Amino acid sequence: MAEEKESAEAMISEIHKQITDAFDVFDHEFNKTVDVREVGTIIRSLSCCPSEGELHDLLAEIEEEEPTGYIRFEKFLPTMTKVLMERRYRPIPEDVLLQAFEVLDQEKKGHLEPEELTKYMSEEGEPFTQEEMEEMLSAAVDPDKNVILYKDYVGMMTVEDN
Amino acid sequence: MGCGTSVATESQAKQSEKELTYKFFYSITQRADESLKASSPALAMKAAVLIQRWYRRYMARIEIRRRYTWSIFQSIEYAGEQDQLQLSSFFTFMLDNFTHLGGASPDLISQFLDPTSDPMKEEGRAAKYEKIEVPDSYPGPRLSFPLTVAHTNALLRAFKQQQQHLHARYVLQLLHETKKFLKKLPNIIHLSTSYTKEITICGDLHGKLDDLLLIFYKNGLPSTENPYVFNGDFVDRGKSSVEILIILFAFLLLYPNDMHLNRGNHEDHIMNLRYGFTKEVMQKYRSHGREILLLLQDVFSLLPLATIIDNKVLIVHGGVSDMTDLDYLASIERHKFKSALRPPRMSIDSCQDKGRRKTKGQLPTQSSGGHRSISTRYSSNHLMKPSSGASSPSSSSSSLSSSIPESRRMSDVQEKDTSTTSNGQHPLHHRSISPAGILEVPFLDSDVTITPKVPSWEEMEWKQIVDLLWSDPKNQNGCSPNSFRGGGCYFGPDVTLTLLKKYRLKMLIRSHECKQEGYELCHDGQVITIFSASNYYEEGSNRGAYIKLGPDLVPRFFQYQVSKFTRRMTLQQRVSVAEGSALKSLREKLYAHRSELIAAFKQYDTYNTGTVSTSDWASAVESVLRLDLPEDAMPRLVRLAPNGSVEYLSCFEDLHMEQPIKEVTPSLVETLYRYRTDLEIIFNMIDKDHSGLISIEEFHQTWRLFSSHLHIHVDNAAIDDLARSIDFNKDGSIDFNEFLEAFRVVHKLDSKEKH
Numbered sequence: 001m002a003e004e005k006e007s008a009e010a011m012i013s014e015i016h017k018q019i020t021d022a023f024d025v026f027d028h029e030f031n032k033t034v035d036v037r038e039v040g041t042i043i044r045s046l047s048c049c050p051s052e053g054e055l056h057d058l059l060a061e062i063e064e065e066e067p068t069g070y071i072r073f074e075k076f077l078p079t080m081t082k083v084l085m086e087r088r089y090r091p092i093p094e095d096v097l098l099q100a101f102e103v104l105d106q107e108k109k110g111h112l113e114p115e116e117l118t119k120y121m122s123e124e125g126e127p128f129t130q131e132e133m134e135e136m137l138s139a140a141v142d143p144d145k146n147v148i149l150y151k152d153y154v155g156m157m158t159v160e161d162n
Numbered sequence: 163m164g165c166g167t168s169v170a171t172e173s174q175a176k177q178s179e180k181e182l183t184y185k186f187f188y189s190i191t192q193r194a195d196e197s198l199k200a201s202s203p204a205l206a207m208k209a210a211v212l213i214q215r216w217y218r219r220y221m222a223r224i225e226i227r228r229r230y231t232w233s234i235f236q237s238i239e240y241a242g243e244q245d246q247l248q249l250s251s252f253f254t255f256m257l258d259n260f261t262h263l264g265g266a267s268p269d270l271i272s273q274f275l276d277p278t279s280d281p282m283k284e285e286g287r288a289a290k291y292e293k294i295e296v297p298d299s300y301p302g303p304r305l306s307f308p309l310t311v312a313h314t315n316a317l318l319r320a321f322k323q324q325q326q327h328l329h330a331r332y333v334l335q336l337l338h339e340t341k342k343f344l345k346k347l348p349n350i351i352h353l354s355t356s357y358t359k360e361i362t363i364c365g366d367l368h369g370k371l372d373d374l375l376l377i378f379y380k381n382g383l384p385s386t387e388n389p390y391v392f393n394g395d396f397v398d399r400g401k402s403s404v405e406i407l408i409i410l411f412a413f414l415l416l417y418p419n420d421m422h423l424n425r426g427n428h429e430d431h432i433m434n435l436r437y438g439f440t441k442e443v444m445q446k447y448r449s450h451g452r453e454i455l456l457l458l459q460d461v462f463s464l465l466p467l468a469t470i471i472d473n474k475v476l477i478v479h480g481g482v483s484d485m486t487d488l489d490y491l492a493s494i495e496r497h498k499f500k501s502a503l504r505p506p507r508m509s510i511d512s513c514q515d516k517g518r519r520k521t522k523g524q525l526p527t528q529s530s531g532g533h534r535s536i537s538t539r540y541s542s543n544h545l546m547k548p549s550s551g552a553s554s555p556s557s558s559s560s561s562l563s564s565s566i567p568e569s570r571r572m573s574d575v576q577e578k579d580t581s582t583t584s585n586g587q588h589p590l591h592h593r594s595i596s597p598a599g600i601l602e603v604p605f606l607d608s609d610v611t612i613t614p615k616v617p618s619w620e621e622m623e624w625k626q627i628v629d630l631l632w633s634d635p636k637n638q639n640g641c642s643p644n645s646f647r648g649g650g651c652y653f654g655p656d657v658t659l660t661l662l663k664k665y666r667l668k669m670l671i672r673s674h675e676c677k678q679e680g681y682e683l684c685h686d687g688q689v690i691t692i693f694s695a696s697n698y699y700e701e702g703s704n705r706g707a708y709i710k711l712g713p714d715l716v717p718r719f720f721q722y723q724v725s726k727f728t729r730r731m732t733l734q735q736r737v738s739v740a741e742g743s744a745l746k747s748l749r750e751k752l753y754a755h756r757s758e759l760i761a762a763f764k765q766y767d768t769y770n771t772g773t774v775s776t777s778d779w780a781s782a783v784e785s786v787l788r789l790d791l792p793e794d795a796m797p798r799l800v801r802l803a804p805n806g807s808v809e810y811l812s813c814f815e816d817l818h819m820e821q822p823i824k825e826v827t828p829s830l831v832e833t834l835y836r837y838r839t840d841l842e843i844i845f846n847m848i849d850k851d852h853s854g855l856i857s858i859e860e861f862h863q864t865w866r867l868f869s870s871h872l873h874i875h876v877d878n879a880a881i882d883d884l885a886r887s888i889d890f891n892k893d894g895s896i897d898f899n900e901f902l903e904a905f906r907v908v909h910k911l912d913s914k915e916k917h
Contacts, residue, residue: 025229028637044222051215092216103209125210128217136217139732157220 032073048089052126101150111147234744235699294331305332321405330450340411344464355713363709365673365692369400372724394426394479398437425465426479427631474668481633483651484641655685680707696723700743702736754836763810773807855895
């Protein structure tokens with residue numbers, strides 16, 4: 001029992017360190033606050049992969065009652081600790097990602113047209129901004145064939161990500 | 163689980179998203195044969211959300227990498243800038259001691275450090291330049307004065323092709339005319355946006371000609387309809403500083419009312435020695451380089467210090483301090499301040515006296531310097547974490563009195579003699595004026611007591627200029643000495659507010675700091691930083707930008723990025739390139755401090771396992787290098803053992819020196835490697851005829867001087883051996899470029915690093 005408790009404590013302290021390090025990256029004034037607009041990036045850097053909606057919910061937990069535009073570490077730490085302990089918002093495995101692309105590829109072509117992907121990403125779900133769309137296309141579109149070979153794309157991205 | 167019900171409802175937030183996702187796709191694959199066309203737009207939406215979610219996380223990870231790459235570059239840059247403080251005080255030291263130098267000719271050194279004005283009159287100079295012959299075969303632009311648009315077009319054309327240098331005669335003539343012109347200008351230029359003219363304001367260019375050409379391409383050439391202000395730092399670091407100056411000065415003469423240049427902290431011959439401009443000039447102009455550089459000293463010191471638009475917008479290169487007084491500034495004779503790093507020198511004679519008065523050989527044994535940890539971990543501006551000593555908001559910004567807090571000096575003394583420590587953080591702070599009016603450098607005189615002095619008027623003038631050219635804004639209130647730079651201040655929003663109110667100004671535009679987007683606002687929008695050298699650290703590191711300001715005085719920002727590649731690189735690729743370059747610089751820094759680092763690691767490695775924990779490794783690196791390394795960088799720099807600990811020797815494996823110099827101890831080699839840039843500068847000073855060769859005696863002397871200044875104890879015999887082994891052809895002279903080549907390190911993983 002004691003060992004279990006020790007390892008649990010060790011895990012928590014490791015998690016706390018990760019959260020603190022990530023938070024500090026954006027704490028420009030060294031006063032343990034970050035701009036609320038950067039919280040999404042911070043959370044995602046902690047191996048979490050929430051949707052925009054989930055992010056919004058999470059923010060509601062972390063923000064002050066009267067939103068100040070800043071997030072304080074005192075509120076950020078406990079919430080994120082819970083998130084990490086519960087392993088919420090885990091990253092998406094490669095095969096699931098591939099399947100998602102396959103769903104979009106309704107005609108089972110094995111690739112997607114840029115217009116198709118643009119339509120889905122910009123109109124469905126939690127739409128991309130134009131900048132996000134352009135950036136994705138710049139990496140995803142095969143320059144010779146002018147289509148998105150999503151199998152290759154997913155493979156390449158997940159390798160680079162690791 | 164049926165597809166319909168679980169997908170249709172959106173309020174699934176409470177249940178594990180992933181669980182749902184799996185079940186969802188599981189059910190799809192189970193029904194792989196069925197056509198999916200009929201089913202769910204909801205299905206597509208679900209897939210879209212998944213992809214978007216994943217993608218946003220991917221981008222966030224790139225953003226994090228970009229930020230820590232940035233902080234690595236910045237902390238290395240500022241560590242480098244502190245090095246140059248040391249160099250500047252070294253020059254002072256050399257000047258003070260030149261009577262003891264023996265071989266090295268005193269007038270040479272004093273010429274470099276403290277040029278006495280050329281007795282030849284201005285008209286005499288012009289005639290002299292006129293006599294310089296330009297061969298018929300010279301294909302480049304030929305200038306005649308007054309300049310015309312044809313000349314500027316010819317210059318632009320020639321430089322675009324890159325290989326064509328302007329002939330030295332025209333350079334000298336151009337500088338001569340520029341100097342004449344600048345003499346007539348006040349310290350502070352007043353401009354107006356009347357007649358709906360928009361003024362374009364550009365920041366640091368740092369020798370990057372492509373950026374200047376891109377600005378001209380996007381925004382048009384300077385003309386009476388298209389006025390420009392260039393806010394300093396035209397030179398150093400980039401490889402086309404000469405060309406940029408020529409273009410800017412040519413337009414200055416051509417459109418005197420519509421082209422304006424502010425002086426930056428790099429328009430300074432001491433900075434140029436360190437950061438590459440001097441070298442560039444000497445390389446491009448072998449015969450006339452020295453003359454060009456001397457003339458440039460005058461030109462730089464004659465550049466205006468500030469520009470004010472419509473009495474509302476103040477433009478200076480660095481920033482302001484709580485002591486900034488624009489009226490006082492307007493009255494200063496700016497040309498006296500050849501370098502902002504040292505106050506105007508007294509005559510050489512008085513220095514000689516001082517040199518003899520000083521106790522010889524009494525260099526303090528402990529380094530009185532040291533800089534506190536540059537805790538720039540992840541910070542995109544280089545603010546220091548409040549730590550020991552001087553960043554209290556109320557600390558005096560009258561940095562000239564030698565009232566150094568006792569606690570800080572103590573901590574300084576304890577620090578080991580690492581590469582940049584010997585001469586104190588603030589040579590500017592340590593200085594005082596003795597009764598004879600000579601600048602004392604107390605840390606070199608063990609027997610001089612430091613008494614706080616009332617700053618003389620000359621020092622006050624100097625401080626006004628330094629503050630303008632070197633200061634940086636900070637987010638907290640107050641005004642504190644800028645210890646990163648070693649000069650100027652950190653000024654807070656309250657300082658800005660006070661200044662703007664005092665002079666009824668609307669905003670401050672400054673440069674001096676590289677920003678990822680090319681510009682940045684702070685102090686509630688009242689301070690704008692504008693930086694015009696894109697890819698400053700590395701390809702893809704940052705954008706450049708310029709401002710357009712119309713009569714409404716509402717700034718509009720225009721960004722750009724020069725790219726070597728025709729195909730646009732993705733963000734991922736750009737970040738990878740920048741990251742690779744940052745890591746390379748880091749590795750070199752580690753290598754340069756190898757023995758100290760190994761000693762530090764061994765202290766943690768009690769059982770001699772060859773490994774230490776990651777946090778111990780980080781602490782050791784921080785204590786030696788003064789760099790706070792981001793955790794993510796660690797696996798890229800060292801090898802991790804299976805149990806997660808760090809094999810600390812592995813961080814040196816990647817690098818090796820090209821040519822091993824035999825018969826010389828490794829630690830000496832390491833020391834030389836660390837100081838190779840400084841040695842090169844000194845060498846360039848000694849090598850009068852630019853032959854690239856110095857005698858062994860001169861080399862020996864250089865090294866002796868340098869090492870004594872840095873309190874490095876090196877056996878004379880060892881230096882002798884080194885010198886002899888470098889003298890590859892055994893003729894008694896050393897080819898310094900060969901010498902430097904010997905210290906070039908090669909990164910083994912260079913090819914593998916291309917992403």
